[in-house]
Amino acid sequence: MVSFSARGWRALVGRLLLPVSGVALAALLWSMTSLSVPELPSPWKTWQESRVYLLHPLEKRGEMDQGIGLFAYYSLVRVAKGFLLGILIATPLGLMLGISSTLHRMFDPVMQILRPISPLAWLPLGLVLFRKTEPAAMFAIAVCSMWPTVVNAAAGVRAIPQEYWNVGKVLRLSRFTMFTKIVIPATLPYIFTGYRLSLGIAWLVIVASEMLTGTPGVGGFLWQEYNSLIYAHILLAILTIGVIGFALDRLMRMAESRLRAI
Amino acid sequence: MAFIEVSGISKAFAAKESVRHVLDDVTLSIEQGEFVAIIGFMGCGKSTLLNIVAGLLEADAGEVRIGGERLRGIPKGASIVFQNYSLLPWFSAIENVRLAVASAFPAWSRARQEAQSRRHLEIVGLGNAIHRRPSQLSGGMRQRVAIARAFATEPDIMLLDEPFGALDALTRANLQEELAQLCSAADRPVTAIIITNSVEEALLLSDRIVPMTRGPRATLGSPIAVAMPKPRTAVQLAHDQDAQRVRADIVEWLAAYVQHSRKTPRRQALATQREQGISPVLSRSET
Numbered sequence: 158m159v160s161f162s163a164r165g166w167r168a169l170v171g172r173l174l175l176p177v178s179g180v181a182l183a184a185l186l187w188s189m190t191s192l193s194v195p196e197l198p199s200p201w202k203t204w205q206e207s208r209v210y211l212l213h214p215l216e217k218r219g220e221m222d223q224g225i226g227l228f229a230y231y232s233l234v235r236v237a238k239g240f241l242l243g244i245l246i247a248t249p250l251g252l253m254l255g256i257s258s259t260l261h262r263m264f265d266p267v268m269q270i271l272r273p274i275s276p277l278a279w280l281p282l283g284l285v286l287f288r289k290t291e292p293a294a295m296f297a298i299a300v301c302s303m304w305p306t307v308v309n310a311a312a313g314v315r316a317i318p319q320e321y322w323n324v325g326k327v328l329r330l331s332r333f334t335m336f337t338k339i340v341i342p343a344t345l346p347y348i349f350t351g352y353r354l355s356l357g358i359a360w361l362v363i364v365a366s367e368m369l370t371g372t373p374g375v376g377g378f379l380w381q382e383y384n385s386l387i388y389a390h391i392l393l394a395i396l397t398i399g400v401i402g403f404a405l406d407r408l409m410r411m412a413e414s415r416l417r418a419i
Numbered sequence: 420m421a422f423i424e425v426s427g428i429s430k431a432f433a434a435k436e437s438v439r440h441v442l443d444d445v446t447l448s449i450e451q452g453e454f455v456a457i458i459g460f461m462g463c464g465k466s467t468l469l470n471i472v473a474g475l476l477e478a479d480a481g482e483v484r485i486g487g488e489r490l491r492g493i494p495k496g497a498s499i500v501f502q503n504y505s506l507l508p509w510f511s512a513i514e515n516v517r518l519a520v521a522s523a524f525p526a527w528s529r530a531r532q533e534a535q536s537r538r539h540l541e542i543v544g545l546g547n548a549i550h551r552r553p554s555q556l557s558g559g560m561r562q563r564v565a566i567a568r569a570f571a572t573e574p575d576i577m578l579l580d581e582p583f584g585a586l587d588a589l590t591r592a593n594l595q596e597e598l599a600q601l602c603s604a605a606d607r608p609v610t611a612i613i614i615t616n617s618v619e620e621a622l623l624l625s626d627r628i629v630p631m632t633r634g635p636r637a638t639l640g641s642p643i644a645v646a647m648p649k650p651r652t653a654v655q656l657a658h659d660q661d662a663q664r665v666r667a668d669i670v671e672w673l674a675a676y677v678q679h680s681r682k683t684p685r686r687q688a689l690a691t692q693r694e695q696g697i698s699p700v701l702s703r704s705e706t
Contacts, residue, residue: 320501320505321505321507323475323505324507326475326492326493327473327475327498327499328518328522329493329522330518330522331522334518334521338507338518339507342507342509343509
């Protein structure tokens with residue numbers, strides 16, 4: 158038998174009961190709306206029509222008729238490629254902009270102009286440049302998701318206390334040692350915050366790019382089911398996107414807090 | 420010519436819409452192997468002076484010569500201990516020390532660098548905490564790591580910027596005596612400058628005490644020699660006649676500035692006071 162103290166109960170309520178009732182309320186609101194809007198499937202109807210996708214998540218019945226697990230997998234692989242490409246460019250770029258104020262002043266306007274461009278605007282350019290949908294999607298993801306990493310890495314370098322620079326000078330560290338032993342470790346928490354934000358953006362971009370190119374994935378599935386007028390599947394895709402995005406963010410937060418614990 | 424020659428150093432910082440003159444025409448010579456304490460009030464410019472000698476700051480006027488050569492950048496063979504320890508938090512104690520050793524002796528094997536680092540951590544009594552990160556060490560232990568790091572590079576010059584300022588009184592007393600022993604035990608002459616606001620610390624460690632006037636436009640007073648044999652202990656200093664005389668001299672000198680610093684120019688104030696035979700009241704000799 159587990160007996161709860163008052164504090165234990167309060168923690169249980171705070172951690173579990175409140176979030177669960179929040180979700181329940183949202184579902185209730187959804188059901189109510191679906192009563193008055195006939196086009197919107199109710200939660201129950203969504204579940205009924207989506208069962209086959211959820212219960213057999215890895216079944217492949219056709220190019221655009223696969224388990225939700227497979228669709229999510231395709232999307233995640235695409236995101237991983239684009240995201241990795243993005244941070245491979247963004248991390249050194251951000252560090253450089255942080256170290257050199259000349260470079261920062263030079264490229265800051267360019268960055269500020271490129272940053273707010275929507276993935277929907279980059280994708281056609283990617284298609285023109287690469288002529289294939291996969292590299293075009295990677296390009297759009299990379300170019301959209303890199304900015305938080307650039308900005309955070311640069312801010313991280315600028316936030317290194319004078320104290321650490323002085324240690325490096327006093328110990329007569331070489332430029333290389335200074336970089337690997339001081340700049341990188343001091344900036345790492347900032348860089349990881351950048352990675353987390355970048356991954357969030359990459360996940361936003363993937364849906365848009367799949368919808369535009371019609372490639373198999375969560376976004377592609379969503380668009381196809383819209384065209385086939387199966388609205389319950391739209392909701393399934395939307396919820397899947399949300400849950401995966403949330404999970405990715407949580408994972409990155411865990412990695413981040415490990416780094417900060419140092 | 421002395422080993423370290425500081426001549427005519429002036430330094431000002433630009434503040435909002437004004438210029439803050441911190442140092443004005445500071446001159447000081449230090450012989451090889453000498454331990455000099457610069458004592459003064461908080462914020463009078465002591466650290467600025469040390470940072471200039473350490474090559475971390477550039478003076479507006481004047482020059483620093485070490486071994487006859489004009490100082491450019493960080494002096495070779497110098498170690499600096501800062502008040503805030505300045506350890507790298509992502510490295511363990513031994514990694515912090517080894518970073519300095521590796522940089523000072525790049526030709527050594529990794530094992531030898533490691534052994535040197537370990538030995539110096541053992542000397543400061545941290546033999547069983549070498550793998551701890553700074554965040555897992557107390558303030559006193561952190562400063563011990565910093566001192567081990569400074570000595571592990573086998574420096575000819577030690578620059579200490581209020582090294583014990585952030586420590587509690589008991590820890591401070593221990594570390595002061597340990598530092599005194601380390602300096603005396605070295606197999607080569609170590610020339611040292613310590614910045615402090617504690618008369619006792621200066622007495623315990625130094626051959627010569629140089630008082631500094633209060634800023635702005637701080638400058639150095641005439642040095643007071645401390646002739647007692649080293650290493651000294653706090654107990655010994657409490658009753659020693661020489662120590663009492665030196666203590667009185669410094670306290671008097673510093674107190675003279677406190678009383679007249681706002682109204683009259685400093686040099687005059689001191690002169691007037693001496694003429695009138697006022698015995699200065701100790702109000703802020705130790706902060």
